[in-house]
Structure formats: structure tokens, C-alpha cells
């Protein structure tokens with residue numbers, strides 16, 4: 642048994658995302674946003690950064706510091722609701738909570754690295770930086786096990802037909818025209834692929850006949866017949882009594898939810914008969 646290794650962060654990330662659920666699962670290259678790695682003073686890190694500016698990309702090795710536990714089996718956000726061994730995933734719930742990200746390096750400014758989009762939340766401690774070297778690090782033809790299978794399934798058209806009831810259609814149209822809120826395309830994509838309960842896709846069973854899917858601050862209630870998903874109604878994610886509470890002003894789409902509840906106070910999807 643080796644002794645434990647103590648690591649000290651070399652710096653912290655300043656990134657636009659404060660909450661874990663806002664951060665990307667992996668950096669999205671198309672995102673415009675940038676992030677900054679600010680290295681700590683007093684450690685000669687300015688010298689350690691010499692010669693890095695010529696690299697387009699660097700590896701960050703960092704701490705999932707917002708997590709305190711790990712799980713041997715985890716439920717990946719994409720693909721079927723199937724748990725996978727954590728070592729076959731990039732899940733943050735690992736025995737040693739280390740993340741790796743090959744991030745775009747835009748500029749080096751003394752102890753500050755100006756970086757492209759990232760999947761770290763603001764304030765994440767970083768332990769190490771290494772140059773990304775395509776000749777060592779990129780193997781585009783390497784198999785990716787269950788992830789290849791999920792990608793192949795996602796490339797196929799969805800297996801389920803999704804129908805919106807007249808009520809759900811009216812509600813969706815009202816949200817679009819009055820509030821510029823439109824989660825329907827993403828909801829259709831998810832439901833047409835797989836409407837079965839899933840934690841990260843926020844699909845839950847509400848009763849023997851009804852399921853719900855969470856879409857941001859909203860929910861849709863649906864039933865299932867053979868291979869057809871019938872969306873009965875849309876609902877607010879929060880009930881009126883929460884939306885009116887003090888300290889709930891920051892709830893996403895709060896004004897729209899209040900206006901929605903004024904029009905459809907009964908959240909009828911929950912009780913519609915078969």
C-alpha cells in the first residue's frame with residue numbers, strides 16, 4: 642500500500658457557470674464563451690508557463706471539488722437508462738475526484754491563462770497543466786465501447802411517435818408567442834427516443850398511466866400507448882405557493898410561470914382521465 646498523495650491546487654478556474662447542472666458534460670467547441678485559469682502567486686508559476694503559448698490546447702487536471710462521494714455504478718446522461726461502471730464513464734463521482742479537460746488555450750498573460758469553453762464550474766481548483774499533443778493524445782479511430790453504441794442509436798430516428806393534445810399545443814403556442822419560451826423541440830427529441838424514467842433526463846412516473854418530463858422550469862405530462870407518446874398538458878415546474886414566496890424571485894421563468902398558472906390554475910395534465 643502506497644502512502645496517500647496530498648495535492649495542492651496550482652490555481653482556480655473563473656468560468657461563466659456557477660452550478661453543476663449548467664456546466665457542459667464536455668466543453669462544446671462551438672460555444673463562444675471563454676474561461677480563465679488564474680494561477681496562485683508566489684510559486685514561480687510564471688516560469689513554469691514558459692513555452693506553453695505555442696500550444697493550441699492544454700490538458701487541465703482538476704478537482705470535482707463540489708462532490709464528496711463516489712459510486713461504482715453511475716447513470717450517464719445520454720443513452721438508455723442503464724447504469725455503467727464509473728471507470729467506463731467521465732462521471733464526476735469517482736473514487737479520486739479528478740477531471741481532465743483538453744481545453745483551447747487562447748493566450749497566456751503572466752499567471753493567467755485565457756481559455757476556450759470549459760466544462761468546469763466557477764472556482765474549480767486545478768492541479769496540473771500539460772500540453773495537448775495530438776501525436777500522443779489523439780486516436781480518432783479508437784473504439785469507444787458503449788459510447789459508440791449510444792452514438793449509433795442517437796443517429797437513428799426516434800422509435801416513438803410523439804403527439805401533443807390540443808391543450809398541450811395551445812399551451813406551447815402561448816409560451817412561444819407571449820414569453821419566447823420553447824422547450825418543445827428538445828422535449829420531442831428526448832421523448833421520441835426513449836420516454837422511460839431516467840434521472841438526468843428528468844422523466845418520472847407519476848401514476849400507473851402517467852409520466853412527467855422536466856424541461857427547465859417546466860414539465861410535460863404524458864401517457865404512453867404502444868409506441869406513441871401522448872403529451873396531455875404542460876405544467877409549471879413550481880406550484881403557485883412557491884412562486885409567491887419571498888426569496889423565490891430568482892426562480893427561472895418565474896413571471897411566465899405565474900401568468901401560466903393564472904390561465905391554467907388546475908395543472909390539468911395531472912388528473913386527465915385516460
Ligand SMILES: C[S@@+](CC[C@H](N)C(=O)[O-])C[C@H]1O[C@@H](n2cnc3c(N)ncnc32)[C@H](O)[C@@H]1O
Nearest residue numbers: 661664665666705706707731740741761762765
Ligand atoms: C461529465 S464531467 C467531465 C469532466 C471532464 N471533462 C472529464 O472528462 O473528466 C463534467 C461535469 O462535471 C460537473 N462539474 C464541473 N465542475 C465540477 C466541480 N468542480 N465539482 C463537481 N462537479 C463538477 C458538471 O456537472 C459538468 O457537467
